[in-house]
Amino acid sequence: MKNEQDKARRVAYEAVAAVHRDDAYANLVLPLIQRDWGLYGRDAAFATELTYGTLRALGAVDAILAVAADRPVDRIDPQARDAMRLGAYQALYTRVPPHATVSSTVDLVRDVAPGAAGFANAVLRRVVEQDLETWLKQVAPDEATDRVGHLAVAHSHPEWVVRAFADALGGDLDETARLLVEDNERPEVHLCARPGLIDPDELAEQTGGAPGAFSPYAVYLPGGAPGDFPAIQHGLAHVQDEGSQLVASALVDAAIDGPDARWLDLCAGPGGKAGLLGAIAAGRGAHLTAIESVPHRARLVERTTRGLPVEVRHADGREVGLEFAEGWFDRVLVDAPCTGLGSLRRRPEARWRRQPSDLPPLTKLQRELLAAGLRAVRPGGVVGYVTCSPHLVETQVTVSETARRSGLGVELVDARPLLPAGMPGLGSGPSVQLWPHRHGTDAMFLALLRRMD
The missing domain is CATH 1.10.940.10 (NusB-like)
Known part of the structure; x- marks a missing residue:
């Protein structure tokens, strides 16, 4: 060299x-x-x-x-x-x-x-x-005749991903272009100050960061290695996108009737949401059961939630009914495996690996997990369905089809009031889609479903 x-x-x-x-x-x-x-x-x-x-x-x-x-x-x-x-x-x-x-x-x-x-x-x-x-004028399709093809080359996203984003944005290609630009920006590191363990202002002071714009637990980190900070090393905080913090906190803030002590994270690995839910549970006298089917990810969840009221089980979330009676839990998080199209800022290679053929097996798994979550929650309890993808097949279609086929009385809860007041661009509800270009978060989707019977 x-x-x-x-x-x-x-x-x-x-x-x-x-x-x-x-x-x-x-x-x-x-x-x-x-x-x-x-x-x-x-x-x-x-x-x-x-x-x-x-x-x-x-x-x-x-x-x-x-x-x-x-x-x-x-x-x-x-x-x-x-x-x-x-x-x-x-x-x-x-x-x-x-x-x-x-x-x-x-x-x-x-x-x-x-x-x-x-x-x-x-x-x-x-x-x-x-x-x-000059090069893009030569190699990209003409913008006037093939806007989607032009955006795909100019902003380096596969054309099918551009179309999926545009569909989720109601066909608005101008806004899709703004999203693609933001998708190619280096994202800030977000920290989550675990409630009851460290105050966000204190975490910001220790790390040289700044309190987040929306999540009450978020701190934006300007640079450096997060793992070097004592608050991270001692389990007082962890690295977590602000969007993930928002959807987890919305689930636990949703109103329910009756007891509120048994919580379930159905797909817990690697443990970010379980860490936040566990910290909130500790302050409310609740207990979280965290299920993860992959052994090394289950170990990550155990490490992430050490010292919190969290029990980690290595199991397939679709088979939760074999371990617990139907309707055992008061709140259930289904953070389902997905294409990850909402986190392309952080995992840029994923845009070139994912293919439309990945969708059928993933959506089948998503529907099975959501159906298991609906069986696991008691009547009056709430299920939060979350994906880090805005693809309509993984979000709106999965939720509506699973609710329809569940054989249970299910109603959608309007998630918008459960996010911080003043958040822009939350749409018409009842579900919420977050966006990098609107909110500075990963493109997290949240639907809240209340089981009625």
Whole structure:
């Protein structure tokens, strides 16, 4: 390595290569690679920006590389291709000077795919001849005749995802464009101050953060490693998107008749919502049962909820009736596995992995879990159905179809009054869809269902 920036580029390359070669997750592999290469501080931040930026912009970058290389990107040597993707991202999306971009990328290709160095040099020189706006006019469909196709390339989202977002936004393509822009921004880290354990203002002072805009437990962190703060290390707070905090607190604030002591988190891993629910339960004299079907995720829930009135069980949430009598619980959270289209800011590689074919098995599972949650709650109790996806099939359709087929008396509770006063853009109800561009949160969906009999 010539200097620390070259080392940062190599770290970013290794992370991007692991994502494409091994189906790794950037947020998991990048910290490990940085540690192995001894990369810290500003250089680690540069590697992080290169990694996440390249993965977010992959659609546009690949379209541009295909033209500059005069061949489809899948016909380029994988090692050279990932290095060139990093170079194209630097050239088009950052302030790194063009000559530095070309020379550093060629050096990187020379390290990882020596035979392709000349090819990479020629392609990158073509890339830097034009700016991003000029390239997009060349590679994206015409905006006037194919707005969705244009948005997909210009903002690097698969076209089916753009259509799903537009459907959930009532067909408003202007607002869809604003969402796509926000989806490509680096999100703030949100902390959750566990009620009864630490005050949000105290957490903000300890971390140098700022109280959140909506959740009474949220603190926005300007930077740094959250795990380094004592409040996180000692279980007084945890990392959690503000949207997740809002939907969990809405569930426990919904009015119910009768007792309010038995709570259930049906799909608890990795434990963020269980941690918040457990802390609230401790202050109300309630007890939370947290169910997780994956063993290592169940262990994460145990670690996250240590010291709280939470019992963790390793089981399949769809079979909750085998362990508990029907109608045993007063409140039930069904945070169902989903496509994760609402958290693409944090997991940029997910947009390229998910396919429309993923929807049928996921929606089948979602409906089975929600049906189990409705059986588990007592008459008069409330179920909160949550997904981190705005796709209508995973949200409105799943809720309406499951309620209809349940054979139980179920009514939808208006969730909007249970979110903080003054929150904009909550729609016409009774369910709530949060959005990155409206609320600064992940695109969390919440429906509250009360069992009547």
